[in-house]
Amino acid sequence: METDKDHVTNAQSEYKTVTGKTHLSVVERYYKPKYILDCQANEDEDLCILTHSNRICIITLASTHPVVRDQKTIKQISFKVGGIDRLNNKVSGKGKRGAQELNAGSPICKIACVDGEEFTVYSGIKGQLIEVNECLIQNPNLILKKDQETVGTQIMSGVP
Amino acid sequence: MAAPTIQTKITSNADLLREITETLREIGCCPRCILRYIGERQGDVYRLTTQEIEKMVESILKKENVYPLTTPCPVCLGILQTYIDEEFLQKIKNAVEKDDYEFKTFICSLTIPVCILVREHSVLIHLQDKFKDEYEIMTLPDFVSIKEAWKLRCGPLLSNLINVPFDQKSMFDIAVLFNYERSDKECAFLSDEKPDIFIKRKSKNFRNLDETFTRNNVIKALDSMSEDLFKRLYKTPPSPPKSACNFLDIKCSHEPVFVAGRYNKYSRELSQTPWFIEGKRKGVSSVEEEICNLIKKTFRYEEGRFSASGREDVDVRMLGSGRPFVVEMINPRKITVTEEEMILLQQEINKNSTDVKVQDLQIVSKEETNNLKEGEMEKTKCYSALCWAAESLTADKLLKLESIKDLVMQQKTPIRVLHRRPLATRERTIHSMSAKLQDDHHFILLLNTQAGTYIKEFVHGDFGRSTPNMCTLLDMECDILTLDVESVELEWPKRLENNHI
Numbered sequence: 296m297e298t299d300k301d302h303v304t305n306a307q308s309e310y311k312t313v314t315g316k317t318h319l320s321v322v323e324r325y326y327k328p329k330y331i332l333d334c335q336a337n338e339d340e341d342l343c344i345l346t347h348s349n350r351i352c353i354i355t356l357a358s359t360h361p362v363v364r365d366q367k368t369i370k371q372i373s374f375k376v377g378g379i380d381r382l383n384n385k386v387s388g389k390g391k392r393g394a395q396e397l398n399a400g401s402p403i404c405k406i407a408c409v410d411g412e413e414f415t416v417y418s419g420i421k422g423q424l425i426e427v428n429e430c431l432i433q434n435p436n437l438i439l440k441k442d443q444e445t446v447g448t449q450i451m452s453g454v455p
Numbered sequence: 456m457a458a459p460t461i462q463t464k465i466t467s468n469a470d471l472l473r474e475i476t477e478t479l480r481e482i483g484c485c486p487r488c489i490l491r492y493i494g495e496r497q498g499d500v501y502r503l504t505t506q507e508i509e510k511m512v513e514s515i516l517k518k519e520n521v522y523p524l525t526t527p528c529p530v531c532l533g534i535l536q537t538y539i540d541e542e543f544l545q546k547i548k549n550a551v552e553k554d555d556y557e558f559k560t561f562i563c564s565l566t567i568p569v570c571i572l573v574r575e576h577s578v579l580i581h582l583q584d585k586f587k588d589e590y591e592i593m594t595l596p597d598f599v600s601i602k603e604a605w606k607l608r609c610g611p612l613l614s615n616l617i618n619v620p621f622d623q624k625s626m627f628d629i630a631v632l633f634n635y636e637r638s639d640k641e642c643a644f645l646s647d648e649k650p651d652i653f654i655k656r657k658s659k660n661f662r663n664l665d666e667t668f669t670r671n672n673v674i675k676a677l678d679s680m681s682e683d684l685f686k687r688l689y690k691t692p693p694s695p696p697k698s699a700c701n702f703l704d705i706k707c708s709h710e711p712v713f714v715a716g717r718y719n720k721y722s723r724e725l726s727q728t729p730w731f732i733e734g735k736r737k738g739v740s741s742v743e744e745e746i747c748n749l750i751k752k753t754f755r756y757e758e759g760r761f762s763a764s765g766r767e768d769v770d771v772r773m774l775g776s777g778r779p780f781v782v783e784m785i786n787p788r789k790i791t792v793t794e795e796e797m798i799l800l801q802q803e804i805n806k807n808s809t810d811v812k813v814q815d816l817q818i819v820s821k822e823e824t825n826n827l828k829e830g831e832m833e834k835t836k837c838y839s840a841l842c843w844a845a846e847s848l849t850a851d852k853l854l855k856l857e858s859i860k861d862l863v864m865q866q867k868t869p870i871r872v873l874h875r876r877p878l879a880t881r882e883r884t885i886h887s888m889s890a891k892l893q894d895d896h897h898f899i900l901l902l903n904t905q906a907g908t909y910i911k912e913f914v915h916g917d918f919g920r921s922t923p924n925m926c927t928l929l930d931m932e933c934d935i936l937t938l939d940v941e942s943v944e945l946e947w948p949k950r951l952e953n954n955h956i
Contacts, residue, residue, distance in 0.1 A: 318843065318936055321915045325871065349874040353918070388877050425878060426867075430919055 330357055331419040335400055339364070342419045352420060354403065356438060361414070368409040369435035374427055376402035376415065384424045394423035403427070406438070459503070461511060465494040465589050475586055476515045482578070482692040485528035486512040487535035487608075491599045492578065501599065501607035505539065526695060530574050531601045532635055533699025534567060539608055543702070548616045550705035551629055557789045558709060560622035561629055563610060565602045568635035568700050569668045570642055574693040575601075576677050580685065581692040626710035626790075635700035642668040644688040645676040652676050712787045714750055715819040715827070715948040716801070717777030718742055718763075722810035723937070726769040728761065738769070745811040747782055749804045753792065756784035764831050764945050765906060768938070775837070775942040777814055781824050792818070815951045823948070830945040831906060835886060837941040838902045838910050841893070842925065845932035853890040853898055856928065861886055867920040869912045883908040900925070901941075911935050 322328075326345035334340045341357035356363050374381035379395065381403060386394045397403075397418040404427070406414045431437055466472050472493060479489045486508045490500060493515075500508070509522035527533045537543065575595055583590040599607075613629075614621045646653040646667060652675050653667050677685070685691070720727075720742055729744060730737040743761040751759060763780040767773050792800070801816040862885040868876050884905040891899045902910065909921065914935035916924035925933040 318934070321934060347870060349871065351870055351873055353870070386878050389875060391878065425873065428919070 326353070334419050335417045337414075340414065340416075342416070344420055351425070352422060354416070354419060356416070361412075362406055362408070363439055366439055367412070369406060369438065370409050371407045372431045372435040372438065373405045373407070374403070374432070376405055381424065381427050382429070384427065386423075386425055391423055391425055394425060397422050397424055404431075406435070459497055459499040461490075461493075461495055461500065461515065462497060463494040471586075471589070473515055473517060475582070475589070476512065478582070478585055479578075480512075480516065480521065482581070483524070483526055483529050483695050484578075485524055485531060485536045486522060487539075487604050488528050488530045488601075491601075491604060492582065494593075494598065496599055498607050501604050502611065503608075505536075527699035529693045529695050530571065530578055532568060532571060532574075532633075532696055534565070534601055534633060535604055537699060538631075538633070538702060539605060541612070544609060544613055544616055546702075547613060547629065547631065547705055551617060551707055554707045555788055556627065556707055556709060557791065558619060558625070558627035559790075560620050560625040561614075561617070561627045562622060562625040563606060563613065564628055564630045565605060566630065566632045567601060568633060568638040569670060569673050570635060570638040571601065572670065572673050572677065573641060573645070573689060576685070577689055577691050577693040580682055583682075584691070626712075628708050628710075630706045630708065632703040632706065633700045634703045635696075637697075639668055641689075642673060645673060645680075648684070648688065649676045649679060652679070708786050709788070709790065711783050711785050711821070712754065712756075712790050713781050713783055713819045713821060713824050714754070714816065715779065715781040715824070716746075716813045716816040717779050717948075718746060718773065719775075719777045719812045719814075720767070720773040720810060721812075723770040723772060725810050727763065727766045730769070742811050745808040746780070746804060746813060749800060749807060750782055750784070753789065753796075753800050754784050755788035757786040759784055762827065764827050764834070764943055765836070767940050768911075770938070772939045774939050777812075778940070778943045779827055779830070779945050779947055781819065781827050781948075783824070815948055817948055817951060819948055826945075826947040830947060834906055834944045835903055836906055836908075836943050838900075838904065838938060839941050840900045840902070840910060840914060840938045841936045842890075842898055842900050842914055843934045843936055844896055844898065844929060847895045848892060848898060848929075850892045852929065853892055856900075857887075857889045859885070859888060859928070862888075862923065864908070864913060864924070865922055866909055866912060867917070869909050869917050870920070881907070885913065897936075910938055 322345060326347055329344045329346055331342040331344060334342050339359060339361050341359045343355045343357040345353040345355060347353075358364065361367070362369070381395070384395045386392065398421050399417065399419055401418040403416045403418055403424075406416065408414075428437075463472065465475065475493055476489055479492055484492070486505070487501065489512050490508065495501075500511075503511070505523075513519055513521050524536065528536055579590065579593065579595060583593075610621045652672050724738065725740060725742060725745075726738055727742045729741045742763075747759045747761055760783040761780065762783070763778050765778065767778070797816055797818075801813055804816075805812045864883050864885060866881050866883050868878050868881075885908065886903045886905070888903070889901045891901075893899060900914070902913075904910070904913075909917075912921040912924070914925045914933055916922070916926045916933075
């Protein structure tokens with residue numbers, strides 16, 4: 296994966312103990328979290344890239360991202376960004392042909408909060424888009440769940 | 456038995472027959488090739504000894520002491536001369552015995568130099584020129600081929616020699632390979648004239664990359680070439696060869712034999728097949744190797760192809776009555792074992808491995824192996840999984856799961872396998888489930904599901920990509936800690952008595 300080393304910290308230790316658990320969670324077992332701080336030079340807009348050993352990545356908001364940190368109420372999440380509709384992404388075959396190409400600066404979605412604030416989430420890494428988490432359209436507040444707690448995270452996978 | 460006499464449909468005129476035979480003799484044909492070209496088709500004639508056939512041809516010629524020939528035949532290049540005598544058959548016998556195969560019947564195949572096709576074509580054109588009425592409508596398949604003539608004589612002799620019956624459908628093949636050094640040179644005019652037919656294929660799967668002149672190509676080129684053009688480019692009749700073709704090799708091979716059984720796996724660190732990541736070996740062994748290493752020792756095959764009715768992850772145990780599997784043994788030296796030997800082999804495999812046990816080990820037919828793959832998608836599987844729930848559980852809450860029947864689930868290709876499989880949403884059915892409480896946060900989930908269901912994803916949900924899942928059913932975060940396959944509901948191969956693990 297091509298990522299700027301200064302912006303990546305491997306903070307696996309943070310995950311080791313979660314109350315009431317005697318085992319590692321799915322995310323802890325199979326994914327290495329890599330952080331991209333102040334993504335696209337936007338202060339505090341940190342991403343957590345969950346990297347599977349098979350090189351598929353899941354782009355999530357870090358718990359320090361203002362949306363998650365301040366537990367904002369989300370009005371809408373839109374995948375129409377920068378003239379591209381991420382929902383139109385279609386992949387076929389083992390090689391995921393036809394995937395939209397992503398660079399670190401490619402926008403993935405827009406989050407509009409009830410308080411009027413808007414955030415654009417960027418890819419943060421280079422890769423191909425496999426899918427986006429369409430659940431977020433119906434239920435945008437899923438994005439507020441802590442990123443390692445599975446269900447609600449925003450999913451974008453790429454093969455960097 | 457009366458000695459067979461020549462019968463030919465080419466002509467009933469004895470003088471004309473003599474003339475044709477003389478023509479063939481003049482170009483140097485061996486007696487067997489002469490018989491072929493004068494249209495003799497009776498197997499009994501070709502079974503005669505070389506001396507008897509020589510006498511026969513001499514009587515048609517009304518000459519004596521024409522034979523034996525001292526020069527190689529320009530058509531068969533010696534295959535129906537020197538390579539048909541007992542000395543040569545003895546050589547085949549020795550080669551077969553050296554390879555130490557077990558076989559009940561045999562078949563013999565010849566690989567002859569490709570340029571013989573051109574030479575045969577040339578002789579036929581020569582005959583058509585001289586005897587238009589008799590040969591105009593004849594094509595090469597109308598005559599007994601060199602291979603047929605060879606087998607008619609050598610089949611029974613070889614059968615006596617190795618003491619095994621000849622059978623057209625035999626699983627055991629004795630391949631005799633001949634080559635002729637000048638073969639490619641003699642065919643060169645074909646590719647000069649018809650280059651499009653001889654374009655080299657670039658496909659990686661194509662084995663004989665070096666071979667420009669294949670049998671098919673040459674036949675195609677000859678068919679598309681006019682007689683006049685052929686005569687201009689090649690000699691009619693063919694020129695006498697400088698030497699006979701060479702005997703290259705004898706290769707024996709046996710059709711695959713299949714061994715089937717069921718295996719159990721008691722380890723969470725053993726994969727089903729050898730596991731490589733970017734060329735590097737992961738894990739020391741595999742189910743396949745634990746089973747095949749000893750089977751190979753018994754059947755001494757060249758290559759084993761292991762397949763099973765489905766597969767379990769490396770960290771999943773295979774319990775109960777096991778998972779059906781089959782090993783396709785390519786080119787086995789041994790093909791039969793007694794019931795006792797099979798039980799012994801099974802015991803040896805089981806003694807040798809702590810993590811893998813096999814049962815119902817048996818030889819099966821090729822047709823039967825289809826059951827394995829057909830059953831793979833149809834049959835249901837039972838699992839037991841140790842699960843964790845984020846919130847405190849009660850037995851009541853778990854009891855609700857038992858009322859859920861035939862739950863249809865939408866499963867997107869799990870992320871863990873997404874790198875090597877296409878993205879798709881598949882419908883899978885959980886036929887029934889039940890759960891036993893272990894403590895506040897743990898329970899054992901028993902499942903009966905359609906084949907192909909991803910169980911781990913059914914429990915943890917794979918980021919909401921498998922729905923419904925245990926998290927949505929219990930309305931809390933769930934996770935799977937260990938998984939065991941309890942049974943694979945496939946009644947194949949047949950259960951055997953007396954084979955306790």
